[in-house]
Amino acid sequence: MAIKLYGTTASTATLRAKACLAEKGLxxxxxxxxxxxxxxxxxxxxxRNPFGQVPAFEDGDLKLFESRAIxxxxxxxxxxNGTNLIIHDPKKMAIVGVWIEVESQKFDQFGSKLAWExxxxxxxxxxxxxxxxxxxxxxxxxxxxxxxxxxxxxxxxGGDCFTLADLHHLPVLKFLFGTKAKRLFDARPHVSAWxxxxxxxxxxxxxxxx
Amino acid sequence: MALKLYGTVASDAxxxxxxxxxxxxxxxxxxxxxxxxxxxKTPRFLARNPFGELxxxEDGDVTLFESRAIxxxxxxxxxGRGTDLIMKDPIKLAIQTVWMDTENQRFDQPFSxxxxxxxxxxxxxxxxxxxxxxxxxxxxxxxxxxxxxxxxxGGDSFTLADLQHLPGMxxxxxxxxxxxxxGRPHVRAWxxxxxxxxxxxxxxxxSPW
Numbered sequence: 001m002a003i004k005l006y007g008t009t010a011s012t013a014t015l016r017a018k019a020c021l022a023e024k025g026l027x028x029x030x031x032x033x034x035x036x037x038x039x040x041x042x043x044x045x046x047x048r049n050p051f052g053q054v055p056a057f058e059d060g061d062l063k064l065f066e067s068r069a070i071x072x073x074x075x076x077x078x079x080x081n082g083t084n085l086i087i088h089d090p091k092k093m094a095i096v097g098v099w100i101e102v103e104s105q106k107f108d109q110f111g112s113k114l115a116w117e118x119x120x121x122x123x124x125x126x127x128x129x130x131x132x133x134x135x136x137x138x139x140x141x142x143x144x145x146x147x148x149x150x151x152x153x154x155x156x157x158g159g160d161c162f163t164l165a166d167l168h169h170l171p172v173l174k175f176l177f178g179t180k181a182k183r184l185f186d187a188r189p190h191v192s193a194w195x196x197x198x199x200x201x202x203x204x205x206x207x208x209x210x
Numbered sequence: 211m212a213l214k215l216y217g218t219v220a221s222d223a224x225x226x227x228x229x230x231x232x233x234x235x236x237x238x239x240x241x242x243x244x245x246x247x248x249x250x251k252t253p254r255f256l257a258r259n260p261f262g263e264l265x266x267x268e269d270g271d272v273t274l275f276e277s278r279a280i281x282x283x284x285x286x287x288x289x290g291r292g293t294d295l296i297m298k299d300p301i302k303l304a305i306q307t308v309w310m311d312t313e314n315q316r317f318d319q320p321f322s323x324x325x326x327x328x329x330x331x332x333x334x335x336x337x338x339x340x341x342x343x344x345x346x347x348x349x350x351x352x353x354x355x356x357x358x359x360x361x362x363x364g365g366d367s368f369t370l371a372d373l374q375h376l377p378g379m380x381x382x383x384x385x386x387x388x389x390x391x392x393g394r395p396h397v398r399a400w401x402x403x404x405x406x407x408x409x410x411x412x413x414x415x416x417s418p419w
Contacts, residue, residue, distance in 0.1 A: 051316065072307050076304075091272045094272065098274050101276035104311075
């Protein structure tokens, strides 16, 4: 099969790529990387992702890493497959671009740290750092306040339709919604509605259950 | 109507956009935001950038923020003018995007923390600073390998993948971090190359750091 995704379903970055493949309705081979055996640090894997992190991706001869580079490649390379995740009008796409950056630069930083503290650490039998949780919740709340305002004027973050700007949030939302951090989203009606909407998309449901 | 760039010459994110505007030979008006007076937190500015950060860009009826979204917009808008900053071939562009995302996700955070620490007078003995330095150095190790095979990070020509790094590389080269380039000859050569581009030299001349 031409498209291969190397990763694990426990990884938010891997899930980000999976979400996109599902939205585009593309067939691919999922190759599980055994993190507990440090397979992601093996020379073979490092040749796919020199940072030794999941995911890594192949489409024929093309090899990529960085989940948001993978999603952007898929969105552009397969425009006629599945959901359209980009907008062709340059000014409208520029606005999608702004919110893609916001997820990458702002939401992900604090969201991932909270997912680590509240989601992953308990999974690995490690102790949650309450001070880190408090600090990152405060910072995430500031970001979500901006989202609340944005989503009161716009159905989706990038504009009228679902795009990569929304999709990129799905994996961290999945982890946070299983923890007490969900209350931060519930407290903001537009954010809450948006989060419920995007997490109920059939492609996402399929990506996380398959 | 010309583009309007709201920012300051000291802001690394503003510098990123300036570099792009100069590379694309785009005409723009630079509007200095009085951060000392808290102008970036006023309702008027928040209407441009709801995070109250620099920069923001106005192009007629559209206002953008996040420097990396702005540079991509400018690079596309002025396609055919000045330096080509986006690979035309989709496969080459996919690879360029990998390295743009690397700057965003791996280089930028430790670099931003280092510069923040330096501004707070915190360089040197702080444990967190050493952690950020360690992270940045390991990123540079990956860059060293990449630049052995590729003239520029994104491919065989200078693109946004390199440009996004300019403020960070400028800062590193002017601090003790330039010692990090010693064992990394390809990173050193690449840094020297991109930092000597006329567009960047113009930005650096205005920078207070």
